[in-house]
Amino acid sequence: xxxxxxxxxxHVAELQSISKAAEKLGYVQPNVSQRIKSLEDELGVRxxxxxxxxxxxxxxxxxxxxxxxxxxxxxDEAKSLINPKKWREPLTIGASQTIxxxxxxxxxxxxxxxxxxxxxxxxxxxxxxxxxxxxxxELDGVFINGAYNYSQFETVYSYFEEIMLISPKQxxxxxxHDQTLLINSDPDCIYRNILLDFSNKSNFKYPTIMExxxxxxxxxxxxxxxxxxxxxxxIANSRKELKTVQYQELSEKIRIDFVIKHRxxxxxxxxxxxxxxxxx
Numbered sequence: 001x002x003x004x005x006x007x008x009x010x011h012v013a014e015l016q017s018i019s020k021a022a023e024k025l026g027y028v029q030p031n032v033s034q035r036i037k038s039l040e041d042e043l044g045v046r047x048x049x050x051x052x053x054x055x056x057x058x059x060x061x062x063x064x065x066x067x068x069x070x071x072x073x074x075x076d077e078a079k080s081l082i083n084p085k086k087w088r089e090p091l092t093i094g095a096s097q098t099i100x101x102x103x104x105x106x107x108x109x110x111x112x113x114x115x116x117x118x119x120x121x122x123x124x125x126x127x128x129x130x131x132x133x134x135x136x137x138e139l140d141g142v143f144i145n146g147a148y149n150y151s152q153f154e155t156v157y158s159y160f161e162e163i164m165l166i167s168p169k170q171x172x173x174x175x176x177h178d179q180t181l182l183i184n185s186d187p188d189c190i191y192r193n194i195l196l197d198f199s200n201k202s203n204f205k206y207p208t209i210m211e212x213x214x215x216x217x218x219x220x221x222x223x224x225x226x227x228x229x230x231x232x233x234x235i236a237n238s239r240k241e242l243k244t245v246q247y248q249e250l251s252e253k254i255r256i257d258f259v260i261k262h263r264x265x266x267x268x269x270x271x272x273x274x275x276x277x278x279x280x
Contacts, residue, residue, distance in 0.1 A: 001042065003075060006068045008035045009047065013065045014136040017054035070265045077268050084117045089269040092121045094130040094142035097215045098184070098191055099256060102234040103161070104143065111276050118269045126186040134261055140270045141260040145190040148259055157258040157277035162233035163194065165248040168225040173248070179204045180227030182218045185211040190254055195230040198250075 011021035012032065022029040040047050047061035057065060079087035095104055100122055108120055123130075123139060130142045131149060141156075167173060181199055183192040199207050210227060212218045218229050223242050232254070236247055258277060260270065 001039065003071070005035050005039050006071060008032055009039055010065065010068050010072065010137070012036060012048070012055060013057055013061065013068075015054075016056060020054070066264070069263060073265050073267055080117065080268075088117050088119045089115075089267070090119050090121070091267070091269040091273060092123060092139050093273075094123045094125060094133055094139040096127065096130070096144070096186070096189065097124050098189070098232055098235065099143045099145075100124050101215055102232065102238055103159075103256075106234075107277070111273060114276070115269075115272055118272070127188040134259070137261075140267060141258055141273070143256055143258050145254055145256055146188070148257075153259045153261055155257040155259055156274050159256055159280075160253040161256055162253055163191070163230055163250050164233045164236035165198070165228060165230050165250055166219075166222050166236055166239075166245055167228040167248070168222060169244055169246045170225065171228060171246075173202070173228070177205055178208075180208040180210055182210050182212065182221050182227045182229040184215075184218070185213050191230050191232070194252065194254075195228075198230065 008021065008025065008027075011025055012018055015021050015024065018032050018036070019029050022032040025032070036047065043060070043064070045060040046058050047064060048055040049058055076087075076089070080089045093104070104122055108122075112118065112120065123133065125133070127144050127146070127148075130139065130144060131153070133139045134142050135149075135152060165173070171179075173179075179199070181195055181204075183189070183195055186192065208227070210221065212221065215231075215235070218231075219235075219239055219242075221227065222229055222245055225244065230250070233249065239245070240247070258274075260266070260274075266274075
């Protein structure tokens with residue numbers, strides 16, 4: 001078995017698709033199919049069951065994937081230890097826009113002062129997509145709020161985030177009419193759902209809903225007098241220079257979990273990051 005073939009096998013297994021693996025690796029599909037067939041011929045077993053939606057691992061394929069993950073991890077670690085100037089340890093973390101805006105840069109600012117040989121990448125997306133990326137091995141861990149796939153993932157660190165209601169200074173929150181709620185377009189966004197719940201508890205009558213894909217757009221919309229929103233306190237505090245916005249601390253706190261995939265072997269960079277988080 002060659003390491004290159006195992007890398008191809010890993011991508012096909014995690015993406016459950018030969019065509020998707022070929023696209024991600026930049027290969028033509030027949031080449032990927034041939035490498036998988038050669039691997040199956042060498043081992044004398046079927047590694048995948050083909051179906052209309054793609055492929056799924058056989059029992060033997062699952063065993064090989066477990067060893068493949070260990071082999072690739074060991075190879076990456078060996079390269080970074082032998083020649084750290086050329087081979088740096090990768091660490092790819094996922095988070096929503098709101099979580100990644102202030103808290104994540106603060107964490108990595110401290111972490112990278114201690115671990116200078118780690119290349120960190122942060123990917124932002126909605127909660128469902130982040131879990132898919134973690135499942136497929138595209139992420140080492142994600143910062144998320146609320147329920148997740150407990151059979152596949154585990155929480156290794158948690159923290160609590162304070163939240164703030166932000167509104168234009170001329171806005172009277174006590175008014176029950178004509179309120180406009182500025183929310184993220186992601187239906188799983190915790191801050192969106194808290195604002196909608198706040199609206200119901202405050203007995204706002206027929207509020208207008210405006211959805212945005214970007215955190216900065218929401219902040220700018222409040223600054224321009226369009227409506228109200230709820231954000232992490234860290235983000236709100238970092239925008240205190242906005243003179244047309246008023247800030248109100250709320251008693252509720254949000255739990256944020258750092259979640260990783262269940263597996264026997266973890267990359268050294270991930271182990272170091274987990275130890276760093278747990279030492280805070």
